[in-house]
Amino acid sequence: MTACAIEPSADHENDGTPRAGCTIAAEGAYAARLARSGDSRYPERWTLDGPEPYAVPLPGNQPEEPGTEVQPMGDGRVLVHRIAAGRHLFSLLYPTGPGTGELPLGAVECQDEGTRLRLLPPAPGGECAYALAVGPRSTDLWQVAGGAFGPEHLAEIPGRCSGGAWLDRMGRMLAVDRETDGRTKAIVVDLERDGEVSPLLQIAADSDDRVLLADPDSGLLLIRSDAPSPGRDRLGWGVLGSTLPVRFPECLRLPECAVTPFAIQPGQVLTPERCAVALRVDGAFDSWVGVWRPVERQVHHFPAPYGWLTGTGLWTADGELRLPYATPQSPCGLARLTAPPVNEERTGLPAREAPDEPALPDLPDQPDDPPSPAAPRPVPLQQAPLARLVTN
Numbered sequence: 001m002t003a004c005a006i007e008p009s010a011d012h013e014n015d016g017t018p019r020a021g022c023t024i025a026a027e028g029a030y031a032a033r034l035a036r037s038g039d040s041r042y043p044e045r046w047t048l049d050g051p052e053p054y055a056v057p058l059p060g061n062q063p064e065e066p067g068t069e070v071q072p073m074g075d076g077r078v079l080v081h082r083i084a085a086g087r088h089l090f091s092l093l094y095p096t097g098p099g100t101g102e103l104p105l106g107a108v109e110c111q112d113e114g115t116r117l118r119l120l121p122p123a124p125g126g127e128c129a130y131a132l133a134v135g136p137r138s139t140d141l142w143q144v145a146g147g148a149f150g151p152e153h154l155a156e157i158p159g160r161c162s163g164g165a166w167l168d169r170m171g172r173m174l175a176v177d178r179e180t181d182g183r184t185k186a187i188v189v190d191l192e193r194d195g196e197v198s199p200l201l202q203i204a205a206d207s208d209d210r211v212l213l214a215d216p217d218s219g220l221l222l223i224r225s226d227a228p229s230p231g232r233d234r235l236g237w238g239v240l241g242s243t244l245p246v247r248f249p250e251c252l253r254l255p256e257c258a259v260t261p262f263a264i265q266p267g268q269v270l271t272p273e274r275c276a277v278a279l280r281v282d283g284a285f286d287s288w289v290g291v292w293r294p295v296e297r298q299v300h301h302f303p304a305p306y307g308w309l310t311g312t313g314l315w316t317a318d319g320e321l322r323l324p325y326a327t328p329q330s331p332c333g334l335a336r337l338t339a340p341p342v343n344e345e346r347t348g349l350p351a352r353e354a355p356d357e358p359a360l361p362d363l364p365d366q367p368d369d370p371p372s373p374a375a376p377r378p379v380p381l382q383q384a385p386l387a388r389l390v391t392n
Contacts, residue, residue, distance in 0.1 A: 021309045022046065022324055023071050026124045026166070028314045030072035031324060032079075034064060043070045043093055045078050046324065046332055048314075053324070055332035058093040058100045069119045074126020077103075079145050081119055081131070086110075088117050088131075090144045090151060106150030108133065108142055119144070120164040123171040124216070132176070134160050139178075141195055155195020157187075165214040165221075167240065175200055177210040186211040186223070201238075203227040203246055214240070215264040218272035220294070222261040235259060237294050239272045251299050252292065258282040259290065260311065265339070267317030276339040278321055280311045289313075291321065291339055298343075305335035315339075 022033035028048060035044040035057065042059035058078055069081040077092045090105040110117060110133055117133040128146030132139055139161035141154045159180040167173040167188065174189045178197075186201035186209055201209040207227035212235075214221050219240035224233050228248050236248040252259055263278040272294070279290035279299065287310050291300045304310070307327035314322050319339040326332060 021312050023122065024048070024312060024314050024324075025072040025074060025126050026122045027074065027126060028316075028322075029074070030076055030126075031312075032070040032072040033309065034066075034068055034070055035326075039063075041066065041068070043068075043078050043080055045072060045076065045093075045095075047076070048322070048324075048334060053332050053334045056095050058095065060093070060100060060102065071119050071122055071129055072126070073129070073145065079119070079129050081117075081144070086113075092145065105145055108144070108151050110135070112136060117142075120174070121166065124166055124169045125171055128171060130154075130174075132161055132164065134162070136160075139176075141189065141191075154191065155189065157189065157195065157197060163210060163212070165211050167214050167216060169216045175211045175214055184208040184210060201225075201246075206230075208233075213261050213264055213277075215266060215268075215272070215275060217266050218264075218268045218270075218275055220264055220268075220272040220275050220277075222264070222277065235261070247294070249292075249294070249297070251297055252279075254281060254299070256284060262311050263313050263315050263321070265315040265317070265319060274342060276315060276319055276321070278313050278315065287311075289321075289323065289337070291337075293339075293342060295342060300340050302337060305333070307333070308335070 022031045024031045031046040031048055033044055033046070034041050040063040042057055042064060045056045045058060047054055065082065067083060071079045073079055073092065077094045080091050080093055082089045086109070088108040088110070090107070092103040092105060094101045108117060112135050115133050115135045117131055120130045120132060123130060129144050131142045131144045133142060137158070139157045139159065141157060143152045143154055157178065159178040161176040161178050163177040165175045167175055172190065172192050174191060175186055176189060177184050178187050183206070185199065188198050188200045190196040201211060201223060203209050203225050204227045207225055209225045209227065210223060212222045212224055221238050221240060223236045223238060223246065225236060226233050228234050234248045235252040236246050238246040260280045261277050262280050265276040268275045274293055274295050277292050279292060281288050281290045281301070288304050289302045291302065305323055305325045307325040309324045309326060312324055316322070321337040321339060323335040323337065324333070325335055
């Protein structure tokens with residue numbers, strides 16, 4: 001597969017600047033992006049769960065800066081993160097007839113000038129939103145929406161954290177990549193235990209091991225590590241709670257291309273190896289879409305829709321990939337792509353080799369609180385052996 005065989009995806013604006021992507025809510029009902037009108041930028045909310053997608057512009061009193069972050073909430077409001085005079089300001093935007101309503105939530109001030117604050121991926125349920133403030137030696141975890149009194153500091157995590165993936169449907173277990181002593185390892189942060197940290201992924205002592213995506217239903221994890229090839233990152237996969245090793249399929253190594261997973265098919269509770277995974281493939285001249293399953297030995301390649309908000313999309317449980325796009329003729333579009341059926345003759349795993357379901361250890365009793373479902377404690381993928389690499 002070569003880049004010249006792919007139709008252009010309109011990944012840039014007319015002035016040559018990269019086309020703004022969008023952020024999709026965890027449940028997939030809404031999306032939000034920073035749209036453009038001439039030289040001005042403004043937040044825009046997309047509704048995706050109806051017969052046809054439609055966009056609602058949410059312009060404020062003045063144009064937004066290029067670094068403004070937006071994120072859809074579960075009720076259709078849009079969280080906006082702005083920076084002004086060194087302060088990080090958070091507000092909720094919502095349509096009010098012809099105008100835009102704005103509910104200020106408060107601000108976060110970072111004492112160190114070198115601290116960078118960014119929003120984490122949308123949390124399950126869509127009621128809360130979180131952010132990481134990365135300082136020189138530690139990272140602060142903030143709840144910036146959904147609290148009773150504005151932004152709330154939840155925990156200070158030693159080391160510099162990046163990434164972010166939710167491991168459960170309750171918005172409790174958060175996987176992040178933490179850099180300490182020159183190495184990066186994925187860890188789990190328990191939001192209901194005051195930010196308690198536990199290890200998640202450690203393939204080798206001297207490797208950098210990151211979690212890129214996680215599916216709470218099946219436990220499928222997409223990772224990036226240099227353990228199999230020191231000095232060169234490889235894409236791999238594992239299953240939360242499984243005793244099987246992390247695997248690094250050869251088919252995910254595309255010469256002279258960057259491959260980034262961006263969506264996992266939900267609802268495959270007992271068959272993580274059959275989850276369809278959407279890949280963004282960046283070649284020398286363009287980007288396109290790849291579809292791959294851990295059980296298969298091949299990547300299926302598809303041209304990206306014209307105007308694709310590159311690197312964004314969502315799966316339905318029955319295997320339809322929905323890709324948001326925007327063009328002058330269709331400013332709010334959703335291309336649909338059906339995942340190819342599993343080719344049983346080209347599978348890299350026997351159908352019976354489905355990993356065990358993650359264990360659900362008991363949590364401490366809390367007799368004074370109303371009962372609630374217990375969240376699974378992730379089983380670390382520490383010391384994941386490399387002896388059984390699968391070259392599918």
